[in-house]
Amino acid sequence: TALRTGVTLLLIAITWAQNPKQRLLPPKPSKTQCCQEVRSLKVQVANLTSLVEELNRKQETDLMNVVRQIMELDQLNRQQEARVTEAESKYSEINNRVEIMQLQTLQSATQTSSDAIYDCASLYTRNYRISGEYKLPKDDFLGTPELNVYCDMETKGGGWTVIQRRKIGLTSFNRDWKQYKHGFGAIRGDFWLGNEHIFRLTRQPSVLRIELEDWQGETRYINSYKLFIANYSGNAGDSLRYHNNTNFSTMNKDNDKCVDDCAALRKGGYWYNCCTDSNLNGVFYRYGEHSRNSDGITWYGWHGSNYSLKKVEMKLRPVEFHP
Numbered sequence: 001t002a003l004r005t006g007v008t009l010l011l012i013a014i015t016w017a018q019n020p021k022q023r024l025l026p027p028k029p030s031k032t033q034c035c036q037e038v039r040s041l042k043v044q045v046a047n048l049t050s051l052v053e054e055l056n057r058k059q060e061t062d063l064m065n066v067v068r069q070i071m072e073l074d075q076l077n078r079q080q081e082a083r084v085t086e087a088e089s090k091y092s093e094i095n096n097r098v099e100i101m102q103l104q105t106l107q108s109a110t111q112t113s114s115d116a117i118y119d120c121a122s123l124y125t126r127n128y129r130i131s132g133e134y135k136l137p138k139d140d141f142l143g144t145p146e147l148n149v150y151c152d153m154e155t156k157g158g159g160w161t162v163i164q165r166r167k168i169g170l171t172s173f174n175r176d177w178k179q180y181k182h183g184f185g186a187i188r189g190d191f192w193l194g195n196e197h198i199f200r201l202t203r204q205p206s207v208l209r210i211e212l213e214d215w216q217g218e219t220r221y222i223n224s225y226k227l228f229i230a231n232y233s234g235n236a237g238d239s240l241r242y243h244n245n246t247n248f249s250t251m252n253k254d255n256d257k258c259v260d261d262c263a264a265l266r267k268g269g270y271w272y273n274c275c276t277d278s279n280l281n282g283v284f285y286r287y288g289e290h291s292r293n294s295d296g297i298t299w300y301g302w303h304g305s306n307y308s309l310k311k312v313e314m315k316l317r318p319v320e321f322h323p
Contacts, residue, residue, distance in 0.1 A: 074286075081168050085189045119201050120151035121159035121321045129153050133187055144200050150187050152315055157323030160209060160315035161201055163193040166297055167311040169284035173268045177253040180269040192269075192281070195248060198316070205319040210280070212299055213311035215288045220302055246271045267295045277301065280312050 116139050117123060123134055131154050136147045152160035166173075171190035183194025210222040247255035249262060250269040256262040258274030266272065268281035279298045283290065285308035290296035296308025303309070 120161040121317045124159040159317045162315045164314040173281040177250045206316045211313045
């Protein structure tokens, strides 16, 4: 028996020695183990997919929040511009209080043609030298009513009566004939003085000065004899000459030289020809963007027909004025 057991063990040892690879191979995984690994991978893929979807949703939410913040900032910017205008108004009122009191005293005196107050240039010659709002008295000699005006007493010697301003964008200039005749807007903000008042100011030969500013802060200016342009000077290109010797048109009174209704197309009252090389009473587009239509505050000689300017001022003073 002992001999047989020894022989058996020897045979097993010989067999094991002849097949060493069999002892190195790992056991084959079972089907159950493979299914578990596949399920685990599927779970991981599902988790990653869910995470990507969540990140996409968060990105969309963040984008919407950014857009909302931009809109809120834009609205806040408009409100701040309105506050700045109001602050400028109060500051100017304080600075001009003494001058206005003196002017009111002057209004009570009997006037003749030699001492009549025609405009801001007349005030300048009477030593009113601070820019701001003034009241031109009623003048029986001229047949003109009392009129509030804004005087620029600083630019190029002063004496300018401002007849138009665009800088805030809250006042529509797409108005009818009656409104353009009598004027509209706020004298310290955006306004049109009124055609009948502009006529009052231009009874004597006058110089028209136009000051422009784009959204990059660059400025230009134009000087010419009122609208019947005789001479021109400036650095913005002569985009006013095309409007020389033309009548004023509004949405309900078409006086242009074109088959088209220029006032309706350009959405403002202006001296339209057929139609424009400039459109200073057009639509106020923020940041110069108005590529769809040529109805913005345009000056073709500077930025072309598809750029709306940020600021515009039109002002008058007599040709004979000397500061």
